[in-house]
Amino acid sequence: MTNKYLYITLLAVLGFKAETSAQELRNAPQLVVSITIDQLNSDYLEAFLPLYSDNGFRLLLSQGTVYTNASYPFSPIDRASAMAALASGVTPYYNKITGERWLNRETLRPVYCVDDSKHPGLNTKEATSPKQLCTSTLGDELKVSTAGRGIVYAIAPFRDAAVLSAGHAADGAFWLDDISGNWCSSQYYFTTFPAWANAYNTLQAPSRKIQDITWQPVNDLVGNFSYFMQTGPQQPFKHAFKGDRRYQEYKLSALVNEDVTQMAQQCVASCGMGNDRVTDLLSLTYYAGTYNHLTVTECQMELQDTYVRIDHEIGKLIKYFEERIGKGKVLYVLTSTGYGNEEVADYQKYRIPSGTFYLSRTANLLNMYFGAIWGQGKYVEAYFRNQIYLNHQLLETKKISLAEATSRAQEFLAMMSGVRNVYTSLQLITDNNEHLRKIRNGFNAELCGDLVIETAPGWKLLNEDTQENEISRASFIPFPIIFYGAGTKAEQIVTPVTTDRIAPTISKAIRIRAPNACSVAPLF
Secondary structure (H helix, E strand, C coil), X not given: CHHHHHHHHHHHHHHHHHHHHHHHHXXXXXXXXXXXXXXXXXXXXXXXXHHCCCCCHHHHHHHCEEEEXXXXXXXXXXXXXXXXXXXHCCCHHHHCCCCCEEECCCCCCEEECCECCCCCEECCCCCECCCCCCCCCHHHHHHHHCCCCCXXXXXXXXXXXXXXXXXXXXXXXXXXXXXXXXXXXXXXXXXXXXXXXXXXXXXXXXXXHHHHCEECCCCXXXXXXXXXXXXXXXXXXXXXXXXXXXXXXXXXXXXXXXXXHHHHHHHHHHHXXXXXXXXXXXXXXXXXCCHHHCCHHHHHHHHHHHHHHHHHHHHHHHHHHXXXXXXXXXXXXEEXXXXXXXXXXXXXXXXXXXXXXXXXXXXXXXXXXXXXXXXXXXXXXXXXXXXXXXXXXXXXXXXXXXXXXXXXXXXXHHCCCCEEEEEXXXXXXHCCCCCCHHHHXXXXXXXXXXXXXXXXXXXXXXXXXXXXXXXXXXXXXXXXXXXXXXXXXXXXXXXCEEHHHHHXXXXXXXXXXXXXXXXXXXXX
């Protein structure tokens, strides 16, 4: 009799465990919506709170799990390196996306991060693929874990954001073409452009409406509210999009965010995303930078309007998915690219210490310095951005070690005006101390130069050959990481966290492996 009761009890326990496991499986989100807002800044996000509805940012901030003190674990950051880091859960040191462009050491020509001549564009002349991204992504691992059944799409105004967030195994990536103003993609993802996307282009692409569009404040309240009181009250703005750059300017305005939302809704409906118990992934990119890269001072009202319009788009997304898929069945993850890409004011006009560091001139001086030591030769093979590439073949011929050459160059360059620091490739590869960690994480030995120059704050680094220049500005841009829906609880967490922990957190939530180079722990 005792054995009989023991047997019944054991069956009951096993049945309970099976039911619990089934319940856990049912509770996994049917759709993950990863929202990256390019250049989102917490200061502005909070400042414009009086202008928001109750269904967008307010809802996420009050009902979501909000990590208020987020950062990227590497430097420098731009849109491409940020998107790759979010998707892969690792820094450029491992995923190789050090920025939008880098120098190809073999051809000595700049390379765009998603260019690939083997995969022609669809509705665009730009040949594209994610082949430069050398680790797996969240979407890749979802595909592997579900034997291809999980649906993965990425939609963004910009090519790099769409492709890098989509990853290698995605069903598709869409972005807006700068020339035609239509949604486009690559033959890497599709043999032919999808019929539903073609139909959408015919009806609602920016090319169909731009001649009738004027961007002005979304309502009177936005047009009369001014957070930036240091320059006095601002006048409402009005922008039309004309000329050859009309689509580029449109993509750098708040209006493009509505196009992203509408394309996302069409993609979900046409591709059946979120319709079953196999989790799908939709990666979206919105734009919250300044209009046409102007300074904040020059487009204060536009920036306010941008945040309010993004608030509207997030509210529309949440309502659409709740009605279509069901409340609690969608996990939303929102964060920022963590940098600012506005034009910098003229410091000399305000007598702020500044100067110009001439890259070409510096390379010539370094060649002369090496020539005086080791004899004539072109020791500096190339230079790009703040990096100098030495001629490895020449050094090998002259039996000069790379360590000796970079060490001498480091000493020489450190004495120049406007130089704050010089890092060697060997130093960044071998030294992982706390001071160098963020710079090391943003470096990749195969792609980056042998010398990395850090100019003093306020100094302009100028390439005289290409006339490209950038201003050194060590600024901190605060931004959050927000999880909402699918059982997340309302909580504000002030503990500092890094963005590489987003991918493993989502992986754990949908019960798949984290991307293959990701080793950090989930956030919860």
